[in-house]
Amino acid sequence: MAFTAPKETYSGKVYPVTIGTGDKAVTFGGENVLPFHSFEGITPSRPVIAIEIQDVPPADWPDTVRKPYDAVSSDPVTWAKFCQDELKAKALALRLVGTHPDRENRSPADAVKTVKDVLAAVQVPLIILGSNHAEKDTSVLVAVAEAAKDKNCIIGKAQEANYKTIAAASMANNHKLIAMSELDINLSKQLNILITQMGFDKEKIITDPMCSALGYGIEYTYSVMERIRLAALTQNDVTMQQPLLGDVGMYVWKIKEASAPEADLPQWGALEERGIAWEAETATALLIAGAGLLIMRHPRAIKEVENLIDELV
């Protein structure tokens, strides 16, 4: 008896989002099926991995992920060029972590200079992230959005506490916007609605339902992403059809598994491979759940996730 393939047709689709300008621009999203289900619909773009860099040297990153950048990370411009030219990054994510009041407390003007210098040095699309300090981010992100005007960047992250100013700045300067809420599909939907009510184009939003690392709550991120995708596709919910972001590196490289030496925990195996595997496996799970954009740190983890994507598309 021949097998009758129970294929699904979905009523909704995910908005395609293009970032950057010129021939280095990249597009993700656009599919009208669950992740990698090209057998029953269209999947026009592959997920994009952006390599994360910072405005200040990554002194707080564990050795495994700091070492590959030791020669370049003292200066964001050198770091950015290294990622673009040597690592063949398709996009960069510049995290302005040094602007955080508890860190270097760099000023919005400092951040503007960093962003302008990086934009002048590289051609690949840029994601510009604040330090996740709701109040400071408003002043920093407003300034950098203007400095990057018309470069078609992604500005992030807009949260419930500060979305108005950040979304307005992003809109005025023709950027895309990351809308982040904390691991709850309803909060995520609510934030998207609030942002679009300001007149912000719903097709220019990227949803960040908040990442978590493997072993540290990834099942919550996984299921929230999966539910958002199902709402977008099966219920044609236009407030849930934005591509999803997995901000993987930041969450993985602070946990114990990424830094505990093998000497202390012999049953956990080699430290370097373990940290890399942790980042790559976290990214894999989120790709399967529906992430269209990933932010990652370790070159080897990124390379292998790209190889996996090659097999999946």
Added chain:
Amino acid sequence: MALSGVEIFKLLPKTNCKKCGSPTCLAFAMKLAQRQASIDACPDVSEEAKKILGEASAPPIRPITFGAGEKAVKMGEETVLFRHDKKFVNPSAFAVEIKDTLSEDEIAKVCQQVIDSEIDRVGQKLRVDAIMISNVSGDAGKLEAAAKVVAAKAAAVPVIISTTNPPAAEAAVKLFADKRPILYGANTSNADAMAAIAKANKAVLGVAANGLDELSDLTEKIKGFGVEDLVLDSGARKAKEIIEHNTLIRRAAIKKGNKAVGYPVINFMQREDSLLEGLLTGVGVAKYASIIVMSSIEKWKNLALFTLRQNIYTDPQVPMQVEQKIYHIGEPKPESPLFITTNFSLTYFIVSGEIENSKVASRLAVMDCEGLSVLTAWAAGKFTASKIAQFIQESGVEKDVANKELILPGYVAILSGALEEKLPGWKITVGPREANTIPAFLKTR
């Protein structure tokens, strides 16, 4: 597919004889539909109706156990496509391939790796579950010799024998006759012989097909030979095809009641690059594989995969909990701060993560509140001054700290007065409401 009460009623004698204990046949049918009664309670039902009901009430994916004893692996019984709907039931089993071209020493080494792979994580024992001995040499004697080494060195580990050659299969499977091995390799040209060997040795039969149509034909054919315990390989090897086939098989079984594919799935993920192999295995864990065969099992890879499997297979309806104890973040000294929070895993992950971010070594007292977050636990009367006081006193943390100061979550500031009364000699400090302000809080102390 489950039948409705009315559909079942049509198959019953409709005599309302009450011998089953129900007042009417319809009432009995309703109980059957809800699985609160067994058809055996009806003395007059026809054999044919029994057969239809039996097939209809069987789970959509057949439950199968392979291996024996403590390390036996349960597979199948899944009921949903997405983990948020209902808990995934039987976690994917990890198997490592041992080629029969390896030397005895090399085989023994892998056996030992499998035995040593067991670790404990969040209270669960996790391990590489099985060994697949594959007949890559094509030689029956070599397969048997390799199987003998495995039987001696890893006696308790469930085994998969991989060969398409019936005589080789028979010799190797016999070595595990009382241990319920899987015999993998029944295809269109050897199905009858392989089915006979599986049947004679009480083995589970692995069906090796080339595409979903052939798979469906083969399982029907093999069932005709009287073998019912099967695991399925559609022939998919590339990640894209594995997602497609695993998804279609799972959907067909669960949503369409397709019995021909209502069996656990085995996927082969061997790759030259161990990390890539680990990522593919992750895809299999998320997307419906019951057994995943790998070529290597390094400890770092195992840890990541065990963790992913545990995370994907947790019950989404039960809040995940962490163990009640005093956690050390960094290397706390006697004068380091002491925080308290509840044992909802997300609460723990977020609070401990932010304390880590602050770079201030600390103690974090995690109290068992049945997996509720701070405010919910407080509202439910599980995170009260007297319970916190009792936990702190019984934990013995007092003798490890220089200053008896406890930092309370800002949301339950209301408890601080009562807590100071219940914990004489302790200073209660109200900490931040949200975890993300912990670094700032610690910095200003």
